[in-house]
């Protein structure tokens with residue numbers, strides 16, 4: 001039962017906060033059972049403790065040893081240092097969930113005692129409002145039951161899709177980084193709206209609802225995006241005029257390159273980190 005588990009977050013950054021907020025609001029794990037730790041910013045930990053009522057780490061080694069589930073949420077290049085400490089205090093009765101981009105379960109497993117279950121997941125920051133799109137896979141020691149526990153955590157903060165581990169870098173390039181692409185588009189549309197004479201507040205209000213409505217249409221109708229786009233596009237009308245400009249600039253190609261580049265970067269980081277592995 002997830003409600004009885006002790007969770008230890010190694011990392012107190014954007015994704016940890018998003019997950020914490022989402023999990024607490026979903027009510028699946030009580031705040032008393034969550035401890036959060038970071039490398040050195042005590043002020044940040046106090047802020048999280050005050051905002052969410054969770055424990056902030058006091059005695060890392062004991063807290064790691066006591067946790068049922070340890071969530072790795074540090075920057076990829078900090079993972080070796082974190083695993084040195086965690087690896088020294090963990091047993092196969094515990095489970096590790098990593099949300100670290102690019103780093104394979106194999107790299108993580110190799111720095112833990114033999115047999116520790118490792119689950120790898122790629123959520124996004126919409127975890128904050130329980131609307132993450134998370135993909136998940138299990139390492140070689142994780143059982144189906146342990147994967148189910150991992151899924152329960154992420155299901156409380158959004159949707160969960162099981163994928164083969166080798167697909168996680170692509171997921172990272174698509175939906176892990178995805179919110180940033182969408183915010184960039186909204187940012188640009190906000191500027192565009194102001195250029196054609198609307199106030200910033202009006203643009204914001206109209207665009208948030210447009211984004212929300214479009215996502216809801218995709219979800220509720222189950223129609224494909226091309227069909228929904230066609231419904232907006234009257235012959236020789238305004239949408240056609242606007243879309244022609246996006247086609248001219250080859251928006252699809254740009255987005256394809258962005259996702260490919262982000263995916264490549266995840267793989268590249270994973271390889272660099274694996275090569276840096278302490279012996």
Ligand SMILES: NC(=O)C1=CN([C@@H]2O[C@H](COP(=O)(O)OP(=O)(O)OC[C@H]3O[C@@H](n4cnc5c(N)ncnc54)[C@H](O)[C@@H]3O)[C@@H](O)[C@H]2O)C=CC1
Pocket residue numbers: 010011012013014015016037038039040041073074075076078081082083099100101122123124125176
């Ligand atoms: N920000 C995002 O949208 C997403 C991030 N991720 C992954 O989550 C990880 C964290 O990302 P952010 O939260 O954005 O980074 P961040 O820079 O906001 O936070 C990283 C945290 O890790 C802590 N840390 C560093 N070394 C540590 C150690 N040895 N032990 C414990 N804590 C340590 C830092 O003090 C900091 O609190 C990254 O690996 C990233 O790939 C995954 C999905 C989405």
Ligand SMILES: O=C(O)[C@@H]1CCC=N1
Pocket residue numbers: 101172176177
């Ligand atoms: O930018 C990054 O590397 C992380 C991984 C997915 C989202 N943020």
